[in-house]
Amino acid sequence: MIVEINNLVKRYENNIAVDHINLSIKEGDIYGLLGPNGAGKTTLINTMLCLSRINEGQIKIFGKDLYSQEEEIKKEIGIVPQDVAIYDDLTTYENLVFFGKLYGLKGNLLKNRIDETLEFIGLQDKKKAYPKKFSGGMKRRLNIGCAILHQPKLIIMDEPTVGIDPQSRNQILESVKILNEKGSTIIYTSHYMEEIEEICKTITIIDHGRVIASGTKEELKNLISFEDRITIRLAKANNNLCNEIKSIDQVKECIVEDNRLTIVSSKNSKNLGRIIDVITQQNSLIQEINLEKPTLEGVFLTLTGRTLRD
Ligand SMILES: Nc1ncnc2c1ncn2[C@@H]1O[C@H](COP(=O)(O)OP(=O)(O)OP(=O)(O)O)[C@@H](O)[C@H]1O
Ligand SMILES: [Mg+2]
Numbered sequence: 001m002i003v004e005i006n007n008l009v010k011r012y013e014n015n016i017a018v019d020h021i022n023l024s025i026k027e028g029d030i031y032g033l034l035g036p037n038g039a040g041k042t043t044l045i046n047t048m049l050c051l052s053r054i055n056e057g058q059i060k061i062f063g064k065d066l067y068s069q070e071e072e073i074k075k076e077i078g079i080v081p082q083d084v085a086i087y088d089d090l091t092t093y094e095n096l097v098f099f100g101k102l103y104g105l106k107g108n109l110l111k112n113r114i115d116e117t118l119e120f121i122g123l124q125d126k127k128k129a130y131p132k133k134f135s136g137g138m139k140r141r142l143n144i145g146c147a148i149l150h151q152p153k154l155i156i157m158d159e160p161t162v163g164i165d166p167q168s169r170n171q172i173l174e175s176v177k178i179l180n181e182k183g184s185t186i187i188y189t190s191h192y193m194e195e196i197e198e199i200c201k202t203i204t205i206i207d208h209g210r211v212i213a214s215g216t217k218e219e220l221k222n223l224i225s226f227e228d229r230i231t232i233r234l235a236k237a238n239n240n241l242c243n244e245i246k247s248i249d250q251v252k253e254c255i256v257e258d259n260r261l262t263i264v265s266s267k268n269s270k271n272l273g274r275i276i277d278v279i280t281q282q283n284s285l286i287q288e289i290n291l292e293k294p295t296l297e298g299v300f301l302t303l304t305g306r307t308l309r310d
Helices: 041-048 070-074 092-104 107-120 136-148 164-183 192-200 217-224 239-246 272-281 294-306
Strands: 002-011 015-025 031-032 056-061 075-079 152-156 186-192 203-206 212-213 227-234 251-257 260-266 286-293
Touching: 002 041, 015 041, 015 056, 015 136, 015 203, 031 056, 031 164, 031 192, 041 056, 041 152, 041 186, 075 136, 075 251, 092 107, 092 136, 107 136, 107 212, 136 152, 136 217, 152 286, 164 192, 186 239, 203 217, 203 294, 212 217, 212 294, 227 294, 239 251, 239 260, 239 272, 260 272
Parallel strands: 031 186, 031 203, 075 152, 152 186
Antiparallel strands: 002 015, 002 056, 203 212, 227 260, 227 286, 251 260
16 A cells, blocks of 8 residues: 555544544555545645644555655655645746755756656746746646656645646646556545546545545445436337336336336346347337436435535
8 A cells, every 4th residue: 555544633623624534545546535625635635744733543655654754755745735836936947947856856867857747747838938927727737747757656636627727627637647657646636526537546535524435436336326227219119118128127117208218227237238129129219328327426415415516
């Protein structure tokens, strides 16, 4: 495990921001922390960077105790904080020099890493420009550049796509995947379930400082779903066809409406093939098939009784 957190507690006066959290993050993962505003994502990350003192628990990173080997550990971490942290009155290039030197890079190595990074974040033609004139997305990309120059083993990104244009957002999501393929483990926080779902291999849902659920997206969705819902649009549908589909084992429901069948079947019953067979035997023409899958939003709703965007 690259990160192991045991029974972590962080309180702010009377408020418990991290409430007995346990996490294990595998090397090579893109680990998503999904939770609404105030869930405790940033506080949890700050404790991992020693920016926030903890009340109880242990944190191990790279197999080492964070509090006894802080300096060694932090050299191998890249952090993209929730609030952009770059210097407005340094150029793009100067910002990269500054952060590269902080991590001990110099000379040709520093220069080469900066060139590679500029290309990676798509800001080659802005290297002499000042970030104060940048869009939110460009600032974010520069901030990511500053965090990855030293090729860290672990990259932590705290809501890096909030409030930016779709193009920068896609570019950032792509770059997360590439950084992971090149060998970095990524911790990625967001309250956008769609992007967590798109890029993360393991997802932990947190709310009120507690872990609500954790697993792959399939595992999380299986928590709430015992059924598949299939809709099929036909050139012509009738009750007779519907009754025949209903007689298939583990089909629980079939409704026909405007030539559209809505079928509820037990999860993983592999009934889709049987249903299509019945339709084909009746010579009905299939125009559209949809397997409606449960979403992470649905998981959150079922487990907490609230929506993610409350
Ligand atoms: N410095 C602080 N002093 C007091 N309370 C704090 C402080 N920082 C955070 N909190 C509280 O701790 C809880 C968790 O906040 P945190 O910022 O970690 O949530 P988050 O999941 O990162 O939310 P967001 O999505 O809005 O960034 C909240 O109730 C917040 O009000
Ligand atoms: Mg936060």
